[in-house]
Amino acid sequence: MYTRNLLSYNYKSNIDSIVIRKINLIKMLFLLLLLIIFLTSIVRFYNFFECVNSSSFPVDDFKTDISMLSEAVNIIETERTSNDNLQINNFGSDGKIVDASEIRTDLAAALIKIGDMDNDKKLSDEEITELGVMKLDTKVIQKELREFQFNLRSSDHNLKNFIVITKGKYAGTILYNGPLKFIDDEHKRYFGLELWMDAK
Structure with missing residues (x-):
């Protein structure tokens, strides 16, 4: 037991x-x-x-936005010139040349590639005027984007952070003048489709 x-x-x-x-x-x-x-x-x-x-963000959506904005401003310019519509400014801009102080330092450094006519490694107000750099008219651009049924996809949806070149061979070129950095795998920081500089 x-x-x-x-x-x-x-x-x-x-x-x-x-x-x-x-x-x-x-x-x-x-x-x-x-x-x-x-x-x-x-x-x-x-x-x-x-x-x-x-503030580093992927480039693909940014490039899509730039392409769409470029297409929009070029359509606006075609309509403006063909219809003699004087109520709309060149390329859907606000019609006012931006001051050199309004262009962010990194964008200004990149713009030297295409806008530095006197080779002094600076971008002066005269050179900005020669390029016709202007802010976008947000109402005109938004209307055009609505017709495309397109929404900005990148991290910055603020149209006030984009500018357009309205004169010369680069006319119709959209550039990003905002605070974010769009950097690809090769460490290139993009300001537009063709304008970039090596990321620091």
């Missing part, structure tokens, strides 16, 4: 220890899972904040 009770006790004791070990294992696995989730979240937040801090 005593042996039977002892065997029964040992059996229960073994079962209890197995159950306790399984419970402890489940607890450890659960804690490990929580730790993995926590670390993954930290990595994602870090990557997100790195992206926000550098």
Whole structure:
């Protein structure tokens, strides 16, 4: 009888220890899972904040937006010249030449490639006037984009951050004059379809 009770006790004791070990294992696995989730979240937040801090964004949607805006301003210009519509300014612009101080430093540095006529490595007000750099008339552009049923896809939807060249061989060229950086895999920072500079 005593042996039977002892065997029964040992059996229960073994079962209890197995159950306790399984419970402890489940607890450890659960804690490990929580730790993995926590670390993954930290990595994602870090990557997100790195992206926000550098203001670096993918180029594909940006190029699509620039293409669509370029098409829109060229259609507007064609309609303006063919209908003698003097209520609309050149290429859907606001009709006012921007000051050199209104052009962001990085864009100004990139614009030197096409606008520096006196080779002084600077972009003067006269050179900006020669290019006819103007802000977009947002109402005119929005109307044209609605007709295309097109919405801007890139990270910056603000039409006030885009400018257009209205004179010379680059007339109709849309450029980005906003705070974000659109950088491709080759570390080129784009301001327009053709205008870029090496990212710093």
